[in-house]
Amino acid sequence: MSGETMSIFSPRLAARFDALVKKYPVKRSALVPMLLYAQDEVGYLSDAVIAEVAERIGITELDVRNVATYYSMLRFKPAGRYNIQVCTNISCMLRGAYPLLERFQEELGIGHKGVTSDGVFSLEEVECIGACCWAPAIQVNYDFHDDLTPDHVPGILKTYRSKAEGAEGTAAHA
Amino acid sequence: MPDVTFTVDGKTLTAPAGTLLIDACRKAGIEIPAFCYYPGLSLQAACRMCLVRQEKVPKLQTACTTTVAEGQVFVTESPEIAQARKATIQLLLGNHPLDCPVCDAGGECELQDMTFKYGAGESLYVEAKQHREEQQWSPAVFYDRPRCILCYRCIRMCGEGMDVWALGIQNRGTHSVIAPNDGDRLDCEQCGMCIDVCPVGALTSGSYRYKTRPWEMNHVSTICTHCADGCKVTLGVRQIDGDAVIIRSDNRDKSGINNDFLCAKGRFGFDFVESAERLTKPLVRNAAGALEPATWDHALRFAARRLKEIRDSKGGAAIGVIGSNRTTNEENYLLQKLARTVLGTNNIDHQRSTDYAAFVRALAGHTGKTVSLRAIASAPAILLVGGNPTEEHPLLAWHLRTNVRLNHARLYIANTRPVKLERQAKLTQEIPAGGYKDLAAFLEAGQSDFSKAILAEESLVIIFGEEFRGETVDSLVTWGIKRNNVRFAYLGDHANARGAADMGLFPDLLPGYVPVSAPGDFAEYAGLPAAPGKSMTQMFEAAGQGELGALLVVGANPISWLGANPADLKNTFVVVQDLFLTETAALADVVFPAASLYEKSGTVTNTYGDVQMVRKAADRAGVKPDFEILVRLAGAMGVDVSTLVPFGSSATAGMRGMTADLGQSRGAQAGEADRHSVWLEANGLEPKLSPFDPLAVLDEIERLVPGYTLDRLNLFAGNDGTTEPGSSPGFVPVAALTGTEHIVPAHDTLFTSGTLGRYCAGLNELDKHQATELARTAAD
Numbered sequence: 001m002s003g004e005t006m007s008i009f010s011p012r013l014a015a016r017f018d019a020l021v022k023k024y025p026v027k028r029s030a031l032v033p034m035l036l037y038a039q040d041e042v043g044y045l046s047d048a049v050i051a052e053v054a055e056r057i058g059i060t061e062l063d064v065r066n067v068a069t070y071y072s073m074l075r076f077k078p079a080g081r082y083n084i085q086v087c088t089n090i091s092c093m094l095r096g097a098y099p100l101l102e103r104f105q106e107e108l109g110i111g112h113k114g115v116t117s118d119g120v121f122s123l124e125e126v127e128c129i130g131a132c133c134w135a136p137a138i139q140v141n142y143d144f145h146d147d148l149t150p151d152h153v154p155g156i157l158k159t160y161r162s163k164a165e166g167a168e169g170t171a172a173h174a
Numbered sequence: 175m176p177d178v179t180f181t182v183d184g185k186t187l188t189a190p191a192g193t194l195l196i197d198a199c200r201k202a203g204i205e206i207p208a209f210c211y212y213p214g215l216s217l218q219a220a221c222r223m224c225l226v227r228q229e230k231v232p233k234l235q236t237a238c239t240t241t242v243a244e245g246q247v248f249v250t251e252s253p254e255i256a257q258a259r260k261a262t263i264q265l266l267l268g269n270h271p272l273d274c275p276v277c278d279a280g281g282e283c284e285l286q287d288m289t290f291k292y293g294a295g296e297s298l299y300v301e302a303k304q305h306r307e308e309q310q311w312s313p314a315v316f317y318d319r320p321r322c323i324l325c326y327r328c329i330r331m332c333g334e335g336m337d338v339w340a341l342g343i344q345n346r347g348t349h350s351v352i353a354p355n356d357g358d359r360l361d362c363e364q365c366g367m368c369i370d371v372c373p374v375g376a377l378t379s380g381s382y383r384y385k386t387r388p389w390e391m392n393h394v395s396t397i398c399t400h401c402a403d404g405c406k407v408t409l410g411v412r413q414i415d416g417d418a419v420i421i422r423s424d425n426r427d428k429s430g431i432n433n434d435f436l437c438a439k440g441r442f443g444f445d446f447v448e449s450a451e452r453l454t455k456p457l458v459r460n461a462a463g464a465l466e467p468a469t470w471d472h473a474l475r476f477a478a479r480r481l482k483e484i485r486d487s488k489g490g491a492a493i494g495v496i497g498s499n500r501t502t503n504e505e506n507y508l509l510q511k512l513a514r515t516v517l518g519t520n521n522i523d524h525q526r527s528t529d530y531a532a533f534v535r536a537l538a539g540h541t542g543k544t545v546s547l548r549a550i551a552s553a554p555a556i557l558l559v560g561g562n563p564t565e566e567h568p569l570l571a572w573h574l575r576t577n578v579r580l581n582h583a584r585l586y587i588a589n590t591r592p593v594k595l596e597r598q599a600k601l602t603q604e605i606p607a608g609g610y611k612d613l614a615a616f617l618e619a620g621q622s623d624f625s626k627a628i629l630a631e632e633s634l635v636i637i638f639g640e641e642f643r644g645e646t647v648d649s650l651v652t653w654g655i656k657r658n659n660v661r662f663a664y665l666g667d668h669a670n671a672r673g674a675a676d677m678g679l680f681p682d683l684l685p686g687y688v689p690v691s692a693p694g695d696f697a698e699y700a701g702l703p704a705a706p707g708k709s710m711t712q713m714f715e716a717a718g719q720g721e722l723g724a725l726l727v728v729g730a731n732p733i734s735w736l737g738a739n740p741a742d743l744k745n746t747f748v749v750v751q752d753l754f755l756t757e758t759a760a761l762a763d764v765v766f767p768a769a770s771l772y773e774k775s776g777t778v779t780n781t782y783g784d785v786q787m788v789r790k791a792a793d794r795a796g797v798k799p800d801f802e803i804l805v806r807l808a809g810a811m812g813v814d815v816s817t818l819v820p821f822g823s824s825a826t827a828g829m830r831g832m833t834a835d836l837g838q839s840r841g842a843q844a845g846e847a848d849r850h851s852v853w854l855e856a857n858g859l860e861p862k863l864s865p866f867d868p869l870a871v872l873d874e875i876e877r878l879v880p881g882y883t884l885d886r887l888n889l890f891a892g893n894d895g896t897t898e899p900g901s902s903p904g905f906v907p908v909a910a911l912t913g914t915e916h917i918v919p920a921h922d923t924l925f926t927s928g929t930l931g932r933y934c935a936g937l938n939e940l941d942k943h944q945a946t947e948l949a950r951t952a953a954d
Contacts, residue, residue, distance in 0.1 A: 062342040062355040069344035 008048050013041050017056055027057050035068055044078045072126075080115045080122035082160045084108075085139040088125050091132035096149065100136050101125060103150035107157055120164045121157070180246040189242055196224055196237040199250065206250055207259065207288055209266075209373050210325040211238035214434070214580060215334055218326045221266075223288065225258045226250045234258055256292055263294040269303050269348060270374070271320045279375030281388040282426075285323060286374075304348055311360040313939040314380045314442055315369060319351050322376035328352060328368035335434070337575055337597060338362045352376070361947040363924055364940045365568070366441040370425060370434070381442050381936050382422040386412055394791035395427045395892050397778050399500060399669045399771035400439040400927045402527075403547065403569035404780030406430020406892070407440050409772060409791040418793035420444045420772060431547045431784060431894050433576075437568035438924050438940055439931075444772065446933040447792050451754055453767035454796030465755075465765060470798070470806075477749045477764040478810030481517065484723035484747060490518025490703060494713035494722050497524040497679035498729025498800070499671035500930070502776025502788055504868035505800045506670070506677035507685055507875050508818060509728055512804055515699050516813050517726070520681050520690055520707025525735050526917045528640040528666035528781075529647055530675035534687045534900035536651035537662070541901040543654070545635050545661040547782045548894070551577055555631040557586045559650075560610060561639025561665045564594040565923050567781075570637070570665070571595055586628060588613065590641075601627055610638075611646045614653035637663045640919040666781045667920035668928070669771060673779035676879070676899050682706035686880040686899050695878050700817070710736065711916050718742040724749070728800055729768060731756040731929055735918060749807075751800050756929055767797045770930075774799035776868040777889070784894040785884060802866045809865075821862040821870040856887040 007014040016037065020030040031053070038049045045068055054061045068074045084104060088097045101123075105111055108121050115122040131137035134146030138156075145156055175190040182195075182204055189198040196206050197213065209221035217239050225234040229247035234255065237248075249255070266285065274280040289295075306319040326343065329352065333339040340362035344353040354360040369377045391410035398405045408426040411418045423444045425436040432440075446452075456473035457465040468476075484492060495513040497506050506524075513522045537543050550556065551573040563571035571594075577583040578598040587596055588603040590610075596602050603624040605613065617625045628634065636654055638647075647664070654660030666672055678685035684696045690706055693699070708716060710732055716722040718739070724747040733740055734757045743761050750762040759765045771778070775790045798806075809815050816822060854860040862870035875882050881899035889895050920928055925941035927934065 060339055060355065062339070062353070065353065066342040066344055070346045072346075 008052055009038065009041060013037060021056055028059055028063075031057055031059075031064065031067055032071070035064075035071075035074055039074060044075045046076075078115070078119075079124075081120050081164055082140050083122045083124060085124045085126040085129065087127070087129045087131070087135075087137055087139075089128040089132075092128075092136035095135040097136040099150050100138070100148055100153070103153040107153055120161060178242055178244040180242050180244065180248070182248045183250055187242075191243060192241045194238060195226065195240040195242055195248065198242050199237065204250055206237045207284075207291070208238055209284060209288075209323055210327065212327050212330065212371055214576065215327070215330040218330065221323070221325055222262045223259055225255055225262075227252060227255060259288070260292040260294050263289055263292055264297045264299060266323050267294055267297060268299040268301070269320055270323065271303060271305075273321075276384070277321065277375040278378045278383050279321075279372070283375060284373035306351070309358055310380075311354045311358065312362075312364055312380070312943050313936070314364050314366055314438065315354075315360055316378045316380060316383060317352060317354075318376050318378065321374050322352055323374055324350055324352075325373060327371040327373065328377055331367045331371045332362065334579060335572070335576070336363060336365055336367055337594070338365075341368060356947060356950070359947065361944070361951065363564075363568075364438045364442075364944065365924075366424075366436070366438060367434075370436065370441075379422065379424075379441070380939075381445065382410075386410070386421050391421055392418075392791075393426060394789050395430070396772065396789045396791055397430075397669065397786045398423075398436075398440040399930065400443055401437075401567060401569075401922065402666050402668055402671055402781035403432070403567050404669065404778060404784060404786055404894070405432035405436055405440050405569050406786070407436060409444065411791050417795055418791070420447055420792045427892075429892065430786075431551075431780075432569050432572070433551075435569055435572040439568075439927055439937060442936040442940065443927060443931065443934045445936050446753070446930045447770055447772055447794065449754070449933040449935070451933060452794065452797075453753060453755060453759075453765060454794065455767060457755075457762075457765040459763045465760075465762070473764050473766065474803075474806050474810045477766075478807055478812075480747050480763070481724055481726070481749070481807075482811050485517055488723045491521065491707075492721060492723035493517045493519045493521060494708065494710075494716070494725045495519065495522040496710060496713070496725070496727045496730045496732055497522065497674055497677075499524055499527065499668035499674045500771060501670060501674075501729050501800050502771070502774065502778055502868060503670065503673040503677050503785070503875060504776045504871040505728070505804065506674050506679055507871055507879075508801060508804050510678045510685065511699065511818055512808055513726075514684075514702050515817070516808050516811060518701055518703060520703050520705065521713055522679055522707060523681055523710040523713070523916075524671075524674045524679040525710070525730050525732065526675070527668060527671050527919045528664060529643040529917055530664065530666065530672060531680065531683060531687060532644045532647040533651065533662070533664045536648045537655075537898075538900045540655055541898065543651075543661055543901075544783050544896075544898050545663050546784050546894070546896045547573065547663075547780065548784075549661070550574070550635055550637065550663060550782070552581060553577065553583060553635040554581070554633065555584045555586070556635045556637060557588065557628060558593075558595065558599075559588045559605075559613060559636065559638040560590070560641035561637070562589075562591075562593050563637075563665075566667065566921065567665055568924065574598060584627075584631070586624065588624070610641050611649065613646075614649045618653060631659070633659045633661075635661050635663065637665065639665045640667075640917065643917055663782045667922060669780075670778040672781050672783065673777075676779055676783075676882070676897065677875070681709050681712075685875065685878065686882065688880065698878075709916060714738045714742055717746045720745050722746045727751070727758055727762070728804075729753075731758045733757040733761065736916070751803050752929075753797075754929060754933055766803045768803065769794070769797045769799040773797065774801065774868075776801070777872060779897060780894075783897045783899070785882070785889065785897050786894045787889050787892060799866075799868075801868050801871075805865050815865045819862075819865045819867070819870050820874050821865050821867055852887070855890055858886050 021027050034053050050061050050064045054064045086101045110123050112125045129139050131146050136148050137146040175192050177188050178191045179188050187202050199206050206224045208224040210218040219236050219239045224237040226237045227249040228235045308318045310316050329341045332341045340355040342353050369379045391412050394409045398407045407423050409420050410422040412421050455467040458468040458473050460466050497509045575598050578585050584600045585598050586601050587599040588605050590605045601624050617628050620626050620629050727750045748762040749764045750759040751766045751768040752759050773792045776788050777785050779785050805815050858873050880902040881897050884895045925937045931937050
């Protein structure tokens with residue numbers, strides 16, 4: 001697919017995809033990176049994303065869903081602007097990940113996979129994010145916060161909330 | 175590949191190098207259990223049931239992915255292996271519900287069998303089972319997630335086997351589910367192959383689910399009544415209220431020419447048999463002009479008296495006969511014999527869907543130029559011209575796909591429009607509209623890559639569609655015969671259209687395409703009129719002019735097929751034998767309720783000339799097979815029926831006696847396999863004691879019809895035999911055949927089947943479902 005066809009992606013991402021599908025001996029090898037990039041831009045894998053990715057690679061939408069549903073990092077519903085991912089694997093758990101997660105739940109009033117009503121935050125309990133040395137750790141979109149206690153929670157939320165308010169009306173994603 | 179020798183369980187086996195161990199063992203009678211392995215599909219190695227011990231290899235190996243090599247030593251059964259398999263079953267049962275008592279698959283479930291064999295009666299896994307609600311994906315396919323063991327057979331069958339790719343697998347681990355392509359609905363060919371290959375009861379059939387248990391049915395292998403490919407179907411029949419009712423139709427047997435395959439029509443298109451609109455009583459038009467139910471006796475006597483009167487007063491030329499392309503060969507043979515010897519007329523025809531007569535004329539005198547469906551399934555090079563097998567000949571499409579996938583056959587396609595099989599084709603050639611007549615010249619010229627590739631083939635099978643008629647058939651076949659390495663198949667419609675043509679339902683041709691003007695062996699027909707009769711169109715013209723006194727229609731609907739004016743028949747005495755009150759039957763003076771192909775015995779010939787045995791499965795009170803109706807009609811006309819059906823002592827040259835040893839006299843051996851009877855059957859000498867025995871007519875067909883030399887034992891065993899009309903040395907091709915003006919192909923889709931299809935609630939539902947799917951896709 002090239003520029004002349006309608007794409008739901010930004011021209012930059014569309015160009016990146018054009019290059020990606022040519023990069024591998026088999027086109028469908030580009031599928032997982034494409035889904036990740038598409039999710040970063042659109043926020044989630046909408047039906048339109050799946051349809052366009054399928055068309056770019058030349059496989060069925062069913063094929064795309066077969067792969068996409070395998071990965072828990074890929075989502076089919078919009079997350080909040082800031083997706084808080086709390087690791088509860090062994091190191092984090094031993095160093096207090098559950099009280100941390102509970103604090104996030106209390107502060108935000110949402111549970112696992114929930115999204116706040118204003119759409120600013122979403123919360124997820126995730127597997128190891130590779131920050132065991134500084135456990136417990138969380139990831140907010142692509143930013144790490146580590147060595148946390150539940151008392152850090154209000155501060156973290158405040159930072160992002162003010163960021164969100166500051167970004168209101170301007171281009172969406174950081 | 176060269177053969178290698180290896181040892182399995184102490185036995186020395188030999189197989190070509192590279193054979194899968196599981197296949198090599200199965201061939202040698204050593205069964206290795208497997209859920210995910212399915213012959214002919216790609217390897218999955220997902221279930222871990224086929225674990226075997228290979229010498230010098232540290233871990234157990236999967237037999238479905240191990241290829242054999244020289245000197246290997248395997249053990250397939252040992253306590254270690256049994257334990258491994260038991261552990262696998264325990265894991266599978268971790269989430270599998272124990273609802274065998276209500277599951278459709280109970281009794282024919284591979285997981286159930288394996289659990290019995292390896293005994294995972296108790297499990298270490300005590301967590302609560304994950305339950306999910308059942309889903310209905312289409313009128314035909316239901317999915318019960320908890321029962322699924324994720325073997326991927328359905329996914330591979332749908333993708334590789336059917337080239338539909340409508341099923342996938344989603345999520346991960348214990349959350350994995352099989353998913354259809356349209357959210358929670360299936361947009362596909364609705365063939366039901368996924369249900370067929372499911373080793374458990376996860377995929378169940380809309381027409382069968384929760385109706386009965388497998389052991390409560392009789393399983394009758396017969397031939398499908400729909401398209402002209404002639405798949406073997408197994409009908410599950412149960413006694414309900416005195417009728418033998420078909421509960422399901424599937425491909426349990428897998429020994430037919432269809433191997434693993436069955437399409438939507440074969441699998442779900444049987445419920446017309448039980449349709450409420452089925453005729454079950456003879457109808458006779460009363461003084462008020464309305465059809466009213468009558469007794470068989472009255473209806474037969476009335477019809478016979480009127481037919482006799484018309485024959486005696488106006489002569490046979492005033493009577494027309496129209497036969498069926500869904501009845502058996504024996505019935506068609508009997509019908510034309512009745513027309514020619516009792517009614518004294520050559521006015522006999524059928525609804526022609528293709529030009530078999532031209533095909534046979536073109537092949538006249540050559541042997542080995544036609545090709546059976548089995549041979550197509552393994553032919554190295556195939557040229558498909560015209561036709562649309564995926565829709566109209568699903569089994570042919572299956573064989574072509576499979577042949578390309580497994581045997582790397584080269585498929586060439588020349589068509590005026592795109593067809594789905596092009597995905598498997600090596601080369602395709604677009605033909606301009608009306609261009610089929612120039613095909614032979616185009617190929618011979620060898621100018622294009624396409625024709626060069628065709629000419630380079632060492633041996634070639636040409637399959638051509640009904641677009642070829644008369645002259646075009648002739649030019650293509652003549653070209654092929656000249657090339658000396660070409661064999662042919664010609665595509666027609668309906669279960670026994672080929673049989674109807676082979677059995678001489680033509681105004682100018684006797685059975686085996688023998689011209690009426692030079693009847694040869696058929697000279698024994700008493701009173702055979704020498705002049706060709708009227709074609710169907712001519713009969714209706716004659717009727718319009720008031721010259722047709724009577725019309726006998728068997729299993730056909732010429733009014734709707736020809737688009738004839740019903741008023742043409744107002745002065746004609748019309749007798750119709752059919753399952754339903756069709757447009758034609760509604761005009762009749764006498765209507766006899768006929769049995770369907772699933773309710774009678776006999777033989778049918780598919781479009782490739784393969785003859786197969788039809789066996790009676792269902793029974794419906796009130797109906798009779800067309801064969802019996804015709805014999806009774808002739809009897810009521812005062813004919814000695816033994817002149818029509820060679821049964822009993824009066825049969826040809828006293829070959830058969832009225833008395834027969836039916837096994838009572840064999841004393842100690844009475845209960846054993848009756849070898850004497852097997853020998854009699856193999857030689858066509860088994861006693862024919864009844865005038866309603868179609869096999870008595872099969873004897874005569876074999877004796878008189880050129881090209882119909884059958885291996886009886888093979889046929890009776892449920893296998894297919896090939897026929898080659900026109901190949902006999904003395905065959906005289908006819909110069910002037912009745913024209914091609916009334917060849918109307920049916921162009922049935924995957925879910926339509928003429929009159930029968932109209933009364934198949936199951937097929938209509940599928941048709942509606944797919945139409946909705948199409949609309950949804952278009953709207954997207």
